[in-house]
Amino acid sequence: MSRPTISEIRPHIRDYTELTSLEVELAKDRNSLLVLPVGACEQHGDGLPLGTDNIRAAHVARAVVDRLRDSANGDQVRAASAFVLPGIDYGVSPHHRFLPGTINIGPRLFIDLVSSIVRQLADAGFDRLLVITGHGGNLAALGVIQQSLLATHPDFVFAYAPVSALATEATAQLPRTEVSGHCGESETSQMLAIDESLVDSGHLNPGATRLDDLDPRARLSRTKSPSTAVTFDRYSDNGVLGDPRTATAAAGEDILGEVIDRLVAYCQELQRL
Template sequence: MTSAEPAPPRRPLRLAEMTTVEAADAVTSSPVVILPAGAFEQHGPGMPMATDTVRAESVVDLVAAELAGRAVIGPAIPVGVSPHHLAFAGTVTLSTTTFAAVVREYVDSLHRHGWRKILVVTGHGGNNATLGTVAQDLLVTRPDIQFAWTPLTALAPDAVADMRVSEVHGHSGEAETAQMLHLAPHLVHTDRLTPGSTATAELDPLSRLSRRGHPALTVGYDRLSANGVLGDPRRATAAAGQAIVDTAVSRIVAFVKEWLDA
């Protein structure tokens, strides 16, 4: 390689690709394990069931590559907490109890081998409440574990604000579609992207209440939108998706680097 040639891209470390001997060494050399978590749920007429898992795994790959061997990618959690999408064909869900058990048992296994810092990156907002509960429980059951978790899109509100989003936006809308156009465009049926609910006036009174935040009210997505989409995915661009992804990656990397030095 000459000085004029660019350096080859760094490859993320994956526990799945290691031998048991390499894994034992990684406990010391790669003290952070990152677990991508997603969902198996409808994403409207234009995007796949695995949208949230694809986004989480892609972001985790980028984060681990940036950390240059200081973190290792653990097994993904490809099915999440999605009962609010069950009215739409293809959706598969875990109960909150089962999802929590899966996360805890992943953590227990990794703890047994010596890892003490574990980060879950979730592409699905429906997993958030359970991850918060697991984090609280681990303070008692595994006090030597440092367990962190983060959503994706919520890490980049400034990048989302730069998009031309609808008054009502979110699931399968502008921001998620943009990320998929950047990360996995071959999985997006651009000819099938159609708007869902885009304005508060389109929602019934109960759905409007559910969008206010607090007090919190949970309703099924079939009540919020006839096609399961919040927003207008036709407005999404790959460039906007890259901005969201790059922002999320940089903020997760910055967190982990500070965490490693803490």
């Protein structure tokens, strides 16, 4: 018994899980780009939700896919050639495990999980995927996955990108403290821009703000290269780097806008491969 075929994917579909089996076959034929948001479930200080990294990654992923469709200029094939995969809401978070709320799955499980998803998609006929991670702790594991895929699926295009680190210009405009980062000015601004109701503004408390306040090992860990690491409870009691009280939704919109612009430009190149 032969299977039916279709010539179009319903134009309102953005998520991979909303495709039918027939639409999936067409999406593969059109060399569709898949976007996988990943994050973490971990402490984000006293004022941000545990899912901050997932929320930011999912927001950016959907915005990128929407922008790619908007830029198709009436080309229905291009417009229906990018989809958001179900996100992974757990990540590599051993450095946060001593602070409340963190669920760490560790690098091996994270690598196995993402690799399994990507290899099944590759074996099914997809050939390009972008991972957007809201959690910097996932980057090393994503690098391992990328190298491993070169050995097993060398023709599959596997790309990955962080969120905050792409916004170099907008981040440079923030009034940041000497020590800044996790749950600080940038992340809090982004969350205010995405959904202010998810931020407990009355409990946005500063954490580590000055290098001189850190013990020697914690201070050394702030050197980017050579690199060492500590658990975040060594930085501050609340696990915060910086002063989130200075965050604003307007700054968050600028940061997210720069991130999305850069990823859209990159994805347009991926779609031309």
